[in-house]
Amino acid sequence: MATSLVLLQAVAELFPNGISRYAVGGLLVGLGTVVIYVGTGIPAGASTFLESTLSYVSDQSRFQRYVGSRDWRVVFTAGIVLGGLAFAATVQSGVVTTSLYEPGTTGTLYEVAGVTLWSTDVQPWRLFLGGILVGIGTRIGKGCTSGHGVCGVGSASKTSLVGVATFLTVAIGTAQVVAALGVSP
Amino acid sequence: MAERHPLFKPLVFVGGLLFGFGLGFSHMARPEVVVNFLLFEDLGLPFVMFGAAIVSGIAFALLPRIRDAAPLTGDPYERRLKPFDRNVLVGGAVFGVGWGLSGICPGAAYASLGVGNVTILWALGGMFLGAYAQGYWRSRSRAPEAAAAGAD
Numbered sequence: 001m002a003t004s005l006v007l008l009q010a011v012a013e014l015f016p017n018g019i020s021r022y023a024v025g026g027l028l029v030g031l032g033t034v035v036i037y038v039g040t041g042i043p044a045g046a047s048t049f050l051e052s053t054l055s056y057v058s059d060q061s062r063f064q065r066y067v068g069s070r071d072w073r074v075v076f077t078a079g080i081v082l083g084g085l086a087f088a089a090t091v092q093s094g095v096v097t098t099s100l101y102e103p104g105t106t107g108t109l110y111e112v113a114g115v116t117l118w119s120t121d122v123q124p125w126r127l128f129l130g131g132i133l134v135g136i137g138t139r140i141g142k143g144c145t146s147g148h149g150v151c152g153v154g155s156a157s158k159t160s161l162v163g164v165a166t167f168l169t170v171a172i173g174t175a176q177v178v179a180a181l182g183v184s185p
Numbered sequence: 186m187a188e189r190h191p192l193f194k195p196l197v198f199v200g201g202l203l204f205g206f207g208l209g210f211s212h213m214a215r216p217e218v219v220v221n222f223l224l225f226e227d228l229g230l231p232f233v234m235f236g237a238a239i240v241s242g243i244a245f246a247l248l249p250r251i252r253d254a255a256p257l258t259g260d261p262y263e264r265r266l267k268p269f270d271r272n273v274l275v276g277g278a279v280f281g282v283g284w285g286l287s288g289i290c291p292g293a294a295y296a297s298l299g300v301g302n303v304t305i306l307w308a309l310g311g312m313f314l315g316a317y318a319q320g321y322w323r324s325r326s327r328a329p330e331a332a333a334a335g336a337d
Contacts (some may be wrong), residue, residue: 080201085205127305160267
């Protein structure tokens with residue numbers, strides 16, 4: 001009895017927001033990937049959009065190779081943005097409630113026209129500098145959290161498993177160093 | 186490009202909607218939550234990526250046994266494996282530094298904009314800048330690759 005209580009407490013500390021919102025969210029992300037794959041045979045990743053969209057404004061050969069897919073990638077990204085908005089307008093706004101959703105306490109909530117929106121408190125310089133490195137790294141490394149992490153791991157690609165292990169390990173180290181330097185949020 | 190099936194883009198859009206809704210619901214679209222995971226303060230986040238990988242992995246494994254080709258493109262259901270080379274390690278490490286610093290990755294950044302996070306435009310601007318810088322450099326440093334890029 002006492003040991004199981006200690007165990008429960010340890011688990012609660014590791015998962016202060018439970019796991020259901022993460023698992024349900026992951027299920028939906030996977031479902032989105034599957035819908036596209038079933039219809040088109042394409043395992044879609046999110047970061048190619050960065051380069052394919054640059055092909056509209058740049059003649060560089062590196063971007064022009066994505067001309068064939070750039071239109072549907074814009075549609076995919078527009079869907080992701082609006083999917084986020086749909087979440088905000090329903091679950092985040094409390095219009096749809098479910099015990100599977102844990103609202104948490106991060107960032108700042110604000111309201112526009114009855115919709116509860118959310119904004120980060122993480123400092124802009126971190127987002128900008130980190131964004132530059134994400135833009136370089138995902139494109140040189142052949143994929144991101146969705147291309148490698150979801151599609152690649154899902155197809156048991158060794159390249160993607162190595163890619164995920166690399167960025168996950170380095171990201172943990174980076175976040176620990178940044179926090180140790182006293183940067184927050 | 187050959188004409189696409191009229192339902193091609195609508196289907197991609199619906200897939201994107203689910204994808205974005207999931208990233209919002211899971212809070213992976215919140216940089217704070219990603220950073221908290223990387224600091225081991227909340228270990229729930231892997232359920233998003235690996236949960237999604239399991240769901241898509243089932244489809245990747247089953248579909249080739251059920252049908253030969255995708256209805257909207259006629260493309261075969263096949264594994265499209267990316268070749269491994271040093272770039273996977275170098276790029277992965279650079280991405281890791283960026284992800285660890287900012288707490289945001291590309292798909293989550295698009296969804297984050299949708300949940301109202303206007304501040305994430307800093308990250309999106311950075312991502313385009315970074316993607317442009319590496320593309321500019323790589324277009325110059327080697328002859329254009331003749332092989333067409335994969336669809337992903």
